[in-house]
Structure formats: structure tokens, C-alpha cells
Amino acid sequence: MDIEIFLQIMFFVFGALIGSFLNVCIVRLPRNASVVFPASHCPQCQAPIHWFDNIPLVSFLVLGARCRACRKPIPWRYVLVEGITALFFLWSYISFGLSWALVPALTLVGGLIVASFVDLEWRIIPDEISVGGMWVGVVLSLFFPALHKGPAFNVLATGSITAFILAGVCMALHGLKLLKFKVPLAQEDRQIFILGGALLAWQWAAMTLTRALPHVALPLAALADALQGAIIGGCVLWLTGLIGEVIISKRVVTEFDFKGVVDDPEALLKAFHAQGYVDAQGNLQRVFRDVKAAGDLVLPPCVEAHRADIFEILHAVDEGGVMGWGDVKLLAMAGAFLGWQSVLLAFFIAPFFGAAFGLVKMARRQDSAIAYGPFLAIGIVVALYRGDSLMRWLLAMYGMN
Template sequence: MEEIILKIFIFVFGATIGSFLNVCIYRMPRKESIVKPPSHCPGCQHRINWYDNIPFLSFVFLRGRCRHCGQRISWRYFIVELISASIFLSLYLYFGISLRFWIFAAVSSSLIVASFIDIAIREIPDEISLWGIVIGLIVSVIFPQLHSSASRLTSLGLSFLGLLAGGGSIYITGIIGDAIFKKESMGGGDVKLMAMLGTFIGWKLVLLTFFLAPFFGAIFGIILKIKKGESFIPYGPFLSLAALISVFWGEKIIKWLFLI
């Protein structure tokens, strides 16, 4: 019974964080502060009351419209809350309430924001990736167990190796892609995002991320190409999806691939 209550609590906690991530996704590309002013409707500027800001419920209750002016609220709000809640619950089921839970909850949150901003404006904000790199290196020194190491210096080294592997793999792909297609194929934002991921998950899992992402990207790219004739797709969401899969099943996948 207590276990179920804890799971529900983690799910709701994730949704609440998702609600804040929505604010970041909306405001960061507009260079607005993410802490103030309080949430308001982009249509009528009316302040959103707490009871209209409850994850999932408010969206359903208001039928996806602003209470005051009736403007449609984007489905993105609902989806981001649901993704965030599901990831938090999955992290709990895999790692329990542990160091890895908190660190990967924070990393996943920044991946959600980076992905949805990438979808909206085809750009990943430096505020996320560059600060993420700094925080990843610092966290690795403070908590060497993140890289399954007992020494802080070794952990920092592994984190830095992850940075090089993550950033380097995409950077080199970009250079090769540019030479073949004669146009920019990989954004600098992807390089920085992968460098950031590397500092947290290390070189093995970030390289696995690098190899997994194109599969999702290709499937989605083909669908988008057929439906809309669009050929340029944001890559951040696929890197993020691949990174999450690596966090959850990476060790198993690597063992299976190399039969060790």
C-alpha cells in the first residue's frame, strides 16, 4: 500500500516538475525569466490561478482552453507533464530513491526542455548544455559513485572522457556530413548536448546513445519526409530518447552486443 502511494507521489511530483519545464520551454527561447512573473495566458495576459495550473486535471477540466479568453492551450503542456511524470516514475522503478534517481531526474528534465525547444526553434539553448557540462563535471567530483568509482579524480577523468566522446562523436559526424552533403548536417547544439550527456553517463553510454539515436531519427525523418516533404529534422529529441534508453538498458545492451 505504502509502495503504491509512493509511486503515485513520484508520478505527481514528476508532473509538477513537468509543469515548470513547460514554463522553461515557453520562456527560454523568448529570453524571459523562468521564475517571474507568475504564469499568465499568452492570449489575454490573465494570470493563471493555482487551481487552473494543476497538472493533467486543469487541462482536462478546462478542455484545453484558457478560462478567461478561451484561447486554446497547446497539447504540449499536457504531453510534457505526462513525459516528465513517466520518466520520474521509471527512474524510481529502476533506481529507487537514490543518487542516480535525483541526478538522472535533473538530466532528464533538461533533456525534455532542450528537446521541445529544439522542436520549436531548431536550436538547443547554451544555458542548458554549457551549464550542464559544468554541473556534470562538478557532480562527478562530488559523487564519484556516479561513475562507479571510489576516487574523485578518476570520476572527474571519466566524466571528462564522456564529454570528449559525446561531443567528439557528433562533431566528427558533422564534419563528414558537411563534406558529403555540402551543407550543415549537425548543429553545434547537438555537439554541446552530447558533451553534457557524456559528463553524466560516461563514454560507454554516450557512445551507445550516439549509435542508437540515428535509428529513431531515421524512422521519424522518413515519416516526416513522406507527410510534409520536410528534410531537416531537429536531432535533440532523438539524442535525448537514445540517452534515456542508454541510462535504463545501456549496460544490458552493451553486454548483449559484445557478448560479455
């Protein structure tokens, strides 16, 4: 058999196997369960799944999308994730060939698939993927610098200045916002400020060292580009959220927010007030900022069934109804893998897909609040595979290059 076709089949099969593992992550990470133990079992009847029923793509079809033990349907998501992962592995091989660029590219794609499917179901992006993935991207840049631009000092310097300006503007605006709304710095805000400061210092050090140590300039430049990408990726989205908050400036909870979610929004608002989550005008109070998960929310028993929705709405209002830290961290992760130029490209591509989908939803009169993570992921994937040709096309359009 032709070696080329053989390798393509191998990448497809390997991708399907990895997809099977990604399914485990999608189910277990948001529940804070281990992704290694226990072994695969049916979520409905707990029956263990034999190896011959756990073959990616094939078993789903053989079993007719039903559990062998209890005959309950297996969600389509399983075969979808396996298929998507298999196709991305095949596409990556076709795009990059047998090169070291495959290591960061496939790692990034795997992380994005988990983040997207968890975000669709739970409206959160696990820190294990976003923050953990960012560190993985930073470390991989040193050993597999292929996705980053070479050690051109003017590019690194431009990235460095952009990172300093963006981070400075974000931190200042965020501080002003806290002052304006008289909200103290939350634990998560503080962590992000410290992380931002550390990344800024490290990218500057890495950039400076590329000149001092020319024989290791290539990995050092990739490291600087990865750190700059993490800062710039996170900050452009952070800034978008801050600007949105200034324009929308909505941090007040009203009955309208819960219309159609609970039967008696007025009673719910009174319960929030009694709990100290909001004041009489509906302003969110500090007590709510310490509620980190839907489970921690103190609610009247009659609305127990809508706990997750209520938490999500309160959280959206708290974030100014625009964007959460989850998306910010996801784009920071992408920046660590792609570098600062490509992550900016991803940032500008994502809204096109998001807007197209939002219009379809609006036309069908569905709930217009959508998870943004999957659209960011699409933007990131386009920048990963087609970033260079897009960039060349844009430069050519302006008569440069």
C-alpha cells in the same frame, strides 16, 4: 497503503510538478526571459493563472484545454510535457530505486525534455541547458558518482586516449575546413577550442589523481569519466558533422534553397549579395558568420514573414547542412552525466530513431529537414536506463565477458 505504491504515486506527482516548471523553461528560455518572474499568465490574454488552474495534468482536463479568461485553446504541449516528465520520474524510481543515482538521472531527463521541445519548435538548443547542463553534470559526478563506472584505471586510460585522439582529429579537421573555405575562426569556434583544451587537461589531471589519492578514487574517477564523456560525446558528433561537410561540401547558397519558402528567391539572393552575406557565386561570407540570431538578419521587407525560415536555411548551409553546435553541446552534456562509454552508446542509438522518423516524413512527402535534438535525447535516455544491459548484451554477442 502499501509503501511501495505510495512512493510510486509520489514520484509521479512530483514529476508532474517538475514538468509544469519545465513548460515555463520551454516557453521562456528561447525568448531569453526569466524562468522565475513574472508569475504564470496566459500567453494569449496575459490574464494571471490562479493556483487552482495551474495544477499539472488536472487543470488542463478540468478547463477543457482552454484558458478560463479568454477561452482560447491551451497548446497540447503543456499536458504532454507534464505527462512525459511524470512518467519518467516514475520510471526512474522503478529503475534506480530510492538511490542517489536519481539525482543526476532526473536532472538529465529534465534537461533533455526542455532541449527536445525547444529544438522541435525553434530548431535551437539553449546554451543554458546544453553548456549549463554539462557543468551541472560534471559537478554532480563528484557528489553522486552512481551513474559512472568505478575507478578501473584501464577504463579511464582508454577514455583518456580516445578523448585526446577524437578532440585532436576534430580540431585539426575544423582548422583545415576553415583554411579551405577561407573563413576566419568565429567567436563560437574559438570558445569551443578553448573549452575542449581545458576539459582535456582536467580529465587527465583527474585520472592521474585517482592513483595518487586512493581514498577519494571513487569521486575522482567519476569526475574523470564525466569530463571524458563530455569531450567524447561532443567530439563524435562534431566529427560526424565534419565528415558530412567533406562529403556534401555544400556551403554555397542557391535559389533552390529558398524555393517554396519565398515568392522570389532570385530577388532574395540579390539582397543577400547586396548585404555582403554571399558573394556572386553564392559562397557565404564572413559578415553572415556574425549574424547570431534571426532578428539580426537584414532582409527586404517583403520576406519579413519568413525571417526565421530564411535564417535557418542559411545557417544549415553554413554548417554544411549537416549538424549545428547545438547538438554537439547537447551530447557533451549527456556525456558529463553518463560517462564516455554510455554516451557513445547513445550516439549510436539515436540515428535509428532519427532514420525511422525521417523515413515516415519522407513517405508523407513532408519537409525532410528535422530537428536532431529529440532523437539524440531518445538515444541518451535509452543509454541511461538500459545502457548496462545493452552493453552486456553486445559484449556477450562477441563472446566477451
